[in-house]
Amino acid sequence: MAEGTSEEPTRPRGPRMARDERRAQVLRIAQELFSSEGFHHVSMDDIADRALVSKPVLYRHFPSKLDLYLAVVDQRGADLLAAVAAAVAPIEHGPVQRGQGREVIAAIVRAYMTFVELAGESSALLFESDVTHDADVRARVESASSQAAHHIAAVLQPVTGLQPADCHVIAVSLISLAQGAATHRFRQADTLDAEHVADLVTRLAWAGVQGLVRPDFAYDE
Secondary structure, eight states: OSOOSSOOOOOOOOOOOHHHHHHHHHHHHHHHHHHHHHHOOOOOOHHHHHHHHOHHHHHHHHHHHHHHHHHHHHHHHHHHHHHHHHHHHHSSSSSSOOTTHHHHHHHHHHHHHHHHHHHHGGHHHHHSOOOOSSHHHHHHHHHHHHHHHHHHHHHHHHHHOOHHHHHHHHHHHHHHHHHHHHHHHHHTTTTTOHHHHHHHHHHHHHHHTTTOOOOTOOOOO
């Protein structure tokens, strides 16, 4: 459907909503369309049609399609960051007890599993976005994963004694492992049990991280 036509086509009107309710409805519909069709194959006309609003109303909420897309990405990213923050909280806020490290790794893996399970195909907006031609846009799309890596790296640094840059590499690797497994499990849901996959990935990740814990780390006994 072409954008920028000189005359606004007549659309069925949706129910009257408060501004915040209308914005939330548009975001939900845009998320569905961007997830299933991709950024480049969805127009503002498509979104306006599905939301039963005029394009002027749509543009009052979001000045452009890219603004709307990034608002959806920010919303998904906030959900992911909240899940990661909850996962690392036991070690971040200490004290750390023996065995807790594995529990935190398991929590990070499950955070990604749960996020993908709940977000469905919209998780691809963070993990497999087709809007990467511009560096600033790419950084915005990847912001949640970048912030999650920094968060995990900050937790790893005192436990491993490694340099911050090294901890960031480990965090990025852990995220890639959890993210890839979660996405694969979601797309093979009929044949792969979520708990089984989470346990496998946790065992793999912990086997590596455990070997990096510094021998003089003082646990709270």
